[in-house]
Amino acid sequence: MARRIGIVGVPPLVVIEAINRAGDLIVDLDEPQLRAPIDQTAAHIPRVYCAILRTVVLNCLHLRLDEVVIDVGPGKCDGALHVAEVVADLLPIPVIRTRNQDSRPFGHPLCTSPLPLVEKFRRITKGVQSAAPYGPMTVCPPTCGFWGVPPRDFSLLALFPDTTHVFGWTRCMENKTPADLDLERQVDPDLPTVFFSQSFCAKAALAKHLAAKHPRAIAVDCDVAASNSTRAKIEAFLELSGIEPGGGTS
């Protein structure tokens, strides 16, 4: 019978291959898998903490899982390392810590494709569950850039036009090299770019730093859900950069 394996971050390819070979089901614990108040996690993890990792704990409180694999290496974050302790004490199942340092590049065709940005992110995050190589995709000429991790609230991505290229850790995710800092800090200085980080995430320092060096950029952060001011900042930035938010270029 297929087991349900929860994953956090991007576990090494060899682990994903083994899960796929066994025919087990992967559940991405970084993403909201159920409707429940996130404050239910407050007894286990601080309220002022990365919303992705709070979501991991929320999922663990509700889902029936047989095993959890948490990447705690440089391809994820120290937060995951510490939350692994919480999850291990919370659940009566094996909690495997991995340190993904895979360096074989798979490419990042979705990041530069003409798909709507939400769809790019859906496929990239889903792609973590597979070790299969990507098929070819059309590259679209970009009008703007999104740098960062997949946001906890994907509705934020609907503000961007389909011609948005994806940079940062999400590109590393698709490339299956989550610890590749060189790739993570790659940007296009000619593209108006939104540097996104989750509130209370260590990557906010890199987002702010790269945004400050970029000629046309803003850094935004978002906690559990995107606030009106975060949305307004992105909308205004795109609009003032000559880009119709959520549509084509004006």
Next chain:
Amino acid sequence: MLLADFGTSYCKIVETDSGEAPRIVATRELDRHFMADLATGHNAARRSIRSINELTALARGGRQLVDRADFLLLDCGSRDIKYVRFRNGEVADMGWNAECGASMGFTIELLAAYYHLDYAAIAAPATGFSVTCGVLGMSHIFDAVVSGASETEAVAKFVRGIALNAHRFCQEPDELYLSGGLCANPLFVASLPCVVHPLGRFVLLEGLRASLPTT
């Protein structure tokens, strides 16, 4: 064409075809059926036929009013602060602090009414309180008064703290253009530690004007 900037405390309204100057109406006194043709600010989507983002209106207004390619425009509202930085005539950076800038202008106005103060008659103090936001900063005032400072002195330090906060938020420029009701507050303007060019309360209305279709 009826344009409106719906602020938290005050609405700025202009009828473009009338040739009259814009008028200011306290938000709580605005007719509940009032509808603008084009608007920005809180409730703009609900109270206008077409609305645009406040930062967009601010940037477009700044472009109309400031004849420079490089400048920083800071808008201090009742409830929030926002800024837009232009470089080579293009928007290079922007920020909107709707949470931690909470109730800044509102609190300053509230304090003047409560303590019966005239900000035009108060000199900017050399130092200010370390103020995170309007609400939290008020406890500094109460502490200072309890410690023997005059109410005027304590409020002045609060206002300076708020001004320093706003300056820090917009990346500590040497010079800035100021938009919003606080342009009319000499203590606040003098408390900003840089060269300040007050543009008044109608910058966003100018941005709306600039957003009208040209026929």
